[in-house]
Amino acid sequence: MTGNQKLPLIIEILEKLVSINTVSDNSNLPFIDFVRSYLEKNNIQSKIYYNREGDKANLLASVGPATGRGIILSAHTDVVPVKDQSWSSDPFKLSQREDRFYARGTADMKCFIAVALAYLPILSASPLLRPVHLALTFDEELGCLGVPLLIDEMKKQLDPGQTVIVGEPTNMKVADVHNGAQSFETVIQGLEAHSSKPHLGCSAIFVAAKLVNFLNSLAGDLKQDVSLCKELYPPFSSINVGSIEGGTASNIIPGKCRFSWGVRSIPESDESAVPSSFGKLASGLEREMKKIDEHCSIKTERLGRIPALNRQKNNNSRDLCLELLDDNSFIAIPFGTEGGYFQKAGYSTVICGPGSIEQAHKPNEFISLSQVIKCSEFFMRLVNKVLN
Ligand SMILES: [Zn+2]
Incomplete structure (x- = not known):
């Protein structure tokens, strides 16, 4: 069997x-x-885990032995919007x-799912040395909202020591390191007043400016801390x-200001450091604001x-993927x-999947035939590796 044979499916x-x-x-x-x-038709049962609202879900499907150190094929089901993008053909x-x-x-990342679905039936029809799981999540593009819920379920059900392949687009290279990211929104409630009476108001924009300026100086400090990678x-x-918005007119002391912000942290850094020093400054400022009016506040979500x-x-997943790809470099x-x-x-x-992040999130997103074949060959070798 070659990677091409599964191509039509x-x-x-x-x-x-x-x-x-x-x-x-x-x-x-849907x-x-x-x-x-599809999996049911191929005699593979799935477990579905809904979000609180019941309008989105994660899926976990397993083939092979019920216990053991399995291989988890992980992907998110959501995609980014196409609004205001100019596409040459129907994006759907x-x-x-x-x-x-x-x-x-x-590219991001339904081709990986398609390849996994094409190969899972072969795995379910044969005895395997170890389990293989398909883990699909919701709302990754909104900040990985679905995956923590699925992992909670997996920790209850699966043995420790699983090997995870996240099929995000890496051109089928093996990636074993990336930055962390967090996003926040800060809302400042000040006190409106006529601008001729500054002693009666509390400017939400001036407070926001202090916080934004603080983030800017923190960003400068972070440049000193260079990654080992x-x-x-x-x-x-x-x-x-x-983004930032607030206020009404130049002669009104603004009562409200909100801004959104984010931190991208190198792997070895403490990801709580920036939010915690921001939080300290914010609570100091809030105390001052409350002396003017008790309803003033700074809230960060x-x-x-x-x-x-x-x-x-030591990374078993990296070893496995490099072996299957007959590659010895990782990124x-x-x-x-x-x-x-x-x-x-x-x-x-590790992260290893077909297509390029260069195409993801853009108009005319595509996957090249050679990447589909490369991913298919990867799965073919994976099948051979786990068949008993
Ligand atoms: Zn993605």
């Missing part, structure tokens, strides 16, 4: 997967239902032009204030969190993934 599945619009605003249940019924219809397949989610670029943690993936000396990637959560749960984890 992979493309057929991919065509179906991209046709289900899983932009994070939408429910992913996608989960399709995967569940797979369109082949030359050696490329275009549609939203082809030479491949990460830039090699230091960074901070961004992404964490919107999303992606733990860093640390390069580990760092600049973007966050669910991999950090799996590693925190004690599973050895």
